[in-house]
Structures are given as structure tokens and as C-alpha cells.
Amino acid sequence: xxxxxxxxxxxxxxxxxxxxxxxxxxxxxxxxxxxxxxxxxxxxxxxxxxxxxxxxxxxxxxxxxxxxxxxxxxxxxxxxxxxxxxxxxxxxxxxxxxxxxxxxxxxxxxxxxxxxxxxxxxxxxxxxxxxxxxxxxxxxxxxxxxxxxxxxxxxxxxxxxxxxxxxxxxxxxxxxxxxxxxxxxxxxxxxxxxxxxxxxxxxxxxxxxxxxxxxxxxxxxxxxxxxxxxxxxxxxxxxxxxxxxxxxxxxxxxxxxxxxxxxxxxxxxxxxxxxxxxxxxxxxxxxxxxxxxxxxxxxxxxxxxxxxxxxxxxxxxxxxxxxxxxxxxxxxxxxxxxxxxx
Numbered sequence: 001x002x003x004x005x006x007x008x009x010x011x012x013x014x015x016x017x018x019x020x021x022x023x024x025x026x027x028x029x030x031x032x033x034x035x036x037x038x039x040x041x042x043x044x045x046x047x048x049x050x051x052x053x054x055x056x057x058x059x060x061x062x063x064x065x066x067x068x069x070x071x072x073x074x075x076x077x078x079x080x081x082x083x084x085x086x087x088x089x090x091x092x093x094x095x096x097x098x099x100x101x102x103x104x105x106x107x108x109x110x111x112x113x114x115x116x117x118x119x120x121x122x123x124x125x126x127x128x129x130x131x132x133x134x135x136x137x138x139x140x141x142x143x144x145x146x147x148x149x150x151x152x153x154x155x156x157x158x159x160x161x162x163x164x165x166x167x168x169x170x171x172x173x174x175x176x177x178x179x180x181x182x183x184x185x186x187x188x189x190x191x192x193x194x195x196x197x198x199x200x201x202x203x204x205x206x207x208x209x210x211x212x213x214x215x216x217x218x219x220x221x222x223x224x225x226x227x228x229x230x231x232x233x234x235x236x237x238x239x240x241x242x243x244x245x246x247x248x249x250x251x252x253x254x255x256x257x258x259x260x261x262x263x264x265x266x267x268x269x270x271x272x273x274x275x276x277x278x279x280x281x282x283x284x285x286x287x288x289x290x291x292x293x294x295x296x297x298x299x300x301x302x303x304x305x306x307x308x309x310x311x312x313x314x315x316x317x318x319x320x321x322x323x324x325x326x327x328x329x330x331x332x333x334x335x336x337x338x339x340x341x342x
Contacts, residue, residue: 041159043134047152049076049113052085052137060160063127066100067159069120071135073152076113078143083107085118085137095133097122124161132157223262224331230255231324240316248316249304256297256323263330273298290330297322 042055050073057068071085084104092099101121107114116137124130136153221229234255239248257276260266264285271279277298280291300319303309 041157043154043157045152045154048150049079049141049143050074050081050137050139050150050152052135052152052154054132054135054154054157056132056157056159058159060162061123062162063125064123066121066123067097069094069122069132071118071120071137073116073137073139074110074113075116075139076143077109078141079113080140080142081107081116082138082140083116083118085116086120086135088120094120094122096126096130097124097132127161127163129158130161132159222332223259224327226262227255227259227327228324231320231327235320240313243310243313245304245310245316249301249319252319252323253298253301253305256294256326259327263332273302286330290326293322293326293329297326 039059040055040057041059042053044051044053046052053070053072053074055070055072057070061067073081073085075081084102086094088094088099088102099120099122101119103119105117105119107116134153134156136151138149138151141148141150220226231252234248234251237248239245239251264283266276266279266283266285277295280286280294286294297319300311300315304311
């Protein structure tokens with residue numbers, strides 16, 4: 001046999017041996033260990049260059065309690081596992097278990113290869129013996145000239161799920177529905193009083209709601225009517241008689257400024273007196289006599305409000321009269337007034 005033929009035979013036999021090793025059935029598989037509560041149980045399977053281990057942190061757990069599951073695959077160098085090792089469906093179930101957490105960890109190297117892992121936290125409310133389904137890991141072996149694919153599958157893990165119900169409660173039968181129970185009404189007076197109070201309460205609530213609706217539907221007062229009422233209310237306070245000049249003039253100018261805003265659309269309440277007077281000069285809203293009347297009124301009021309000028313009580317009455325005259329002189333004419341609400 002020639003040297004080239006011997007080399008070809010050795011390469012062919014090596015590749016054939018590698019193919020048989022990868023595709024062979026699992027060499028070893030351990031079933032779930034008999035364990036009590038708090039003792040881990042595991043199942044291990046090996047195939048070719050991959051060893052797969054499925055571990056539950058307890059062999060017994062109460063219904064509704066979390067159970068931690070570890071899936072670890074150890075592979076030789078040059079072998080790559082498909083992640084995740086366990087692919088959870090959209091319904092979030094792993095057999096009879098609800099998946100609460102799913103964490104695929106990064107793989108890391110070891111002395112002889114790599115380790116791939118995934119951690120699950122599950123629970124279930126089905127009591128009795130429940131099985132964690134077998135886990136199948138798929139891998140690709142790239143160590144030789146030929147890329148080989150394979151898979152390894154563990155056995156299922158049986159977990160004992162306990163229940164908090166006692167044996168008597170589990171065996172209890174459902175009783176028939178009882179008939180209607182008659183409630184004795186011995187204190188008629190208390191029931192009558194309670195009913196009357198309830199009716200009065202409901203009536204009061206309905207009255208308030210109706211009153212609010214009527215108030216909301218009522219049209220707003222015209223600016224000149226509202227200003228006249230506010231001027232009457234200011235006079236009735238008696239601030240001038242008590243020599244409270246500053247509060248009086250502050251309220252008086254506020255009434256006039258809001259009237260101007262409502263009547264002519266000028267932003268009188270937000271302007272200083274000089275700013276408002278400048279706006280008024282460039283507007284044809286007020287005629288010249290009305291502008292002069294308003295300027296005189298505002299300047300007198302500013303002396304009292306900001307310069308601490310103390311006028312005589314008669315001057316306060318004159319200022320109130322000037323405000324009334326200004327409202328009357330500038331109110332809408334009869335032909336342009338809407339129907340007024342008095």
C-alpha cells in the first residue's frame with residue numbers, strides 16, 4: 001500500500017470515528033434523585049463532546065412556591081451550543097410549571113472547553129407529582145474538517161408539589177345551598193328614622209346638583225351691571241367712614257379696570273397705570289373727555305395707593321362718584337345692549 005493511500009485511510013477512519021461518537025445515543029443518563037424538601041434533584045445526559053445537566057433546587061415544594069431550575073451544558077473546545085438551552089413558549093409555561101424568571105447566562109471557558117448555562121424560576125398550583133419536561137440541547141462540533149451537528153436530551157425530573165390543605169379539607173364534600181334566612185326586624189323605629197334621613201340626604205344632593213346646573217346655565221352679567229353692583233357693595237363696606245383709604249382705592253380701581261376689560265377688551269387689570277394710559281391714547285375706544293376723566297381718576301387713586309396720600313372722606317366719595325359716572329357714560333347704548341339680567 002502506498003504512503004498516500006495509508007494517509008487517506010487514516011483520515012477517513014478518523015472522521016468516521018468522530019461522526020459515530022457525535023451521533024451515538026447518550027452514554028449515560030441519571031434520573032431524578034429521590035430527595036426530600038430542600039435537597040436538589042438532577043438528571044444528566046452525555047453525548048459526544050457535550051454533557052447536559054438539569055437540576056432543581058428541591059425535590060418537593062409547596063403549591064405556589066418558587067422553584068429554581070439550572071440547566072448547565074459542558075462542552076469541549078470548538079463545540080458551540082444553541083442558546084437558550086430551554087426555549088420558553090409564548091404562554092410562559094414549562095410543562096405544568098409557570099415560568100416566573102428566565103435568565104440565559106453568557107458562556108465562559110474552562111480548562112477543557114466551555115460552559116453554557118440557563119436559570120429558570122418556576123411555580124405551579126397543581127398538587128401531586130409534576131414533571132419538569134426533558135431538556136434537549138443542540139450543538140455544532142467544529143473541531144474537525146467536517147462540521148457536525150447533534151443534540152443531547154436529559155430525562156424528566158419529578159417534583160412533588162405539596163398542598164396547604166389538610167386531609168380533612170381535601171376530602172370535604174360540598175354541602176347543599178341553604179334556604180333563605182329570615183332576618184328579624186324588631187326595631188321599626190330605627191329603620192324608619194334611618195330611611196327618612198337617607199331620603200333627606202338624597203333630596204339635598206339632588207337640590208344642590210340642580211342648583212349648580214341652573215347657575216351654570218345662567219348667562220353672565222353685562223360688565224356695566226356687574227360694575228355697578230360691585231361699586232354699591234364697596235360703598236356698603238364703610239371703608240371711608242373707617243378711614244381705610246388704601247383698601248378702598250385698591251378695590252375701587254380694581255372694579256374700574258375689570259369693567260374696562262369686560263366692556264372694551266383692554267387688558268387694564270394686568271397693566272400699570274402708565275402702560276394702560278399709553279394703550280388708551282393709541283386706541284379709539286374712548287373719546288377724549290372719557291380718557292381725561294379716567295386719567296384723572298387713576299392718578300388720584302395711585303397717590304393714595306402708592307404715595308400714602310391720605311385724602312379726606314369727601315374726596316373718597318368724589319372718586320366713587322367719578323367711577324359711577326365713568327361706567328354710566330361708557331355703558332352700551334340702548335340699541336346695542338343685549339337683554340340684561342337684573
